[in-house]
Amino acid sequence: MFKGAYPKDTDLPLSTPKAHEWQPEHLRLAVTAAGVALWAWNVDTDLFTMDGQGFELWGMPWRDTVTFEELSAHIHPADRDRVRSAFAATRAVLGRYETDFRIMFGDEVRWIAARGQGEDVGIVGRTMFGIFLDVTGRKRAEEGNELLAGEMSHRVKNLLTIAAGLTAITSRATASTQDMALELTERLTALGRAHDLVRPLPNGQGDATLLGDLLSVLLAPYDDMGAFKGRIRVAVERMGVGEAAATGLALTIHELATNSMKYGALSIGTGTLDVSSAAEENEVVLTWLERGGPIVEAPDKQEGFGSKLVRRSVAGQLGGSIDYDWSKEGLIVTLRMNRDRLAS
Template identity: 65%
Template sequence: MSNTQESAPSWDARDLQRGLQAAGVALWSWNVDDDTFAMDEAAFSLWGMEFRPSVTFEDLSANIHPKDRDRVRAAFAATRAVIGPYEIDFRILVGDDVRWISARGQGDDLGMSSRKMFGIFIDVTGRKQAEEGHELLAGEMSHRVKNLLAIASGLTAITSRSVETTTDMARELTQRLTALGRAHDMVRPLPGEEGKAALLGDLLSVLLAPYDDLGAFSGRIRVSVPRMGVGEQAANTLALVVHELATNSLKYGALSTEAGTLDVSCSAHDTELVIHWTEQGGPTVTPPEGPGGFGSKMVARAMSRQLQGSIERDWAPQGLVVRLLMNKERVAR
């Protein structure tokens, strides 16, 4: 009986190069004595640099993000003492773009040849952006949950002012929480509801309904806006912004007291739409210290990115006045 030995697959240099290109892998070698790097064409393209036989770390440093430069220098200097494989993620600047690069290799001088260490670069920008998006989403969800708990507490307090029995309390509080649920759905549309638009007045009325008193103090929230349509994307953004403003008013502003009132009006211009949010009758207003919390930053970001607009606040002692400036075309989307 003869033994049959299967031959191992073989690849030539062109096959390996094709595989590296398909995987988005760029090659580098580092001379530990003179601190120079040799890189293939894919690496130079990744770094946004002209091809040359070798580059120094200082040459590469010009493209490394200033906040990562010292960390990358220290990390490369320490790689020779690392046992096993290592991986360093850092940012580089290519024109106006920011790219994330992962440099990978073997430490402990493993595989060193002619005083050179070898490794690869991989563009991990997509992964990093996804991670940042997940972190931002987690932060927003945490913020919303905290707000919902504060709202539930505030709604309980204002409901107790207008009822005399526990039965009335349960009924009115249920109505408020149900309205709050409808308003919350506008921040994140339910499956199958995508693409539907709303009238601006209806949208604002539904969003603010949970905060208006139902008894003796009813009607303290007044909405007066022109009849106009709001697209789905804009409706989601406006829901987020109004939800944040109403929550803050319930905790600190006009809606936190029996005498407080809120007026929401709107003015339209050629290319711009402005919503005016005016609070009166609440506690004396004092401007906050510092740049503001997560909610303020979230609202400013949403207004800028989704509606090509901005938010302006006037911390008048008698009541907060907010102006929401938006691009009319974006509002219709």
């Protein structure tokens, strides 16, 4: 029987209760409730003894003893040598020790924490004692946090690279710092709106956002600048757009909308814009149709930065092409995008 340490009766107020008397069954209930598996290791014979919870944790039928080699067969191959070395070194470890490793439980991988007391402290009959804990949940949470941190770092680096490139090119394509600041801010804002939508989608629809949602969000600011709301209509197929494609598509739509605001249908309050899509084999064909604006003509000067940016984005990130039809009724843009690229 384990008993708590009692202070002297003379030190106790009359109303102070005595400490709880711990019975062996109480300790067993506490150990079971905490998911703790007990083990004992004979340092001379190398035999392990575990309680029923220990054998259940390792996915083995209960027996009186088990050899270290038999246990090692269940340890993940990548951790096996490290665990052997760790257990061999426990007698030289000063104080408490803990080592985490993976075990194979059928097709399942579990993380186990082995804890004990080193430097022969507490050896009884040449046997060391310790516990095994199932720490799979904690390890998966840690791996998830590391994955999230790595993904965030990757995205931030990509955005900074894009921002640096846009800054450098925009500075060469504008006549004043005011123009540069305005154009750069607009392009970065378009990217920001696109990346706000990046999220997982169900049922294999893609890894970021829906194509219709992305286009609607990017074009929403221009819809409020006309004589009536609803002059911009988006009717495209339901499919997912990946993070990489969202960046290129956002820049492309921003440039087309900006040019339309300056020279095309969106420059007039009653002008309209229809964006629709069609599927052709492995491509998604997006049609940008402007109506009700001023008469447009094909530019006769050298292609500007915005047009170059669009062509590079469409070819490099979307694996497609872009064509312009400068009809008298209004500009028609045909944007062809590789379906696999669009979803990646």
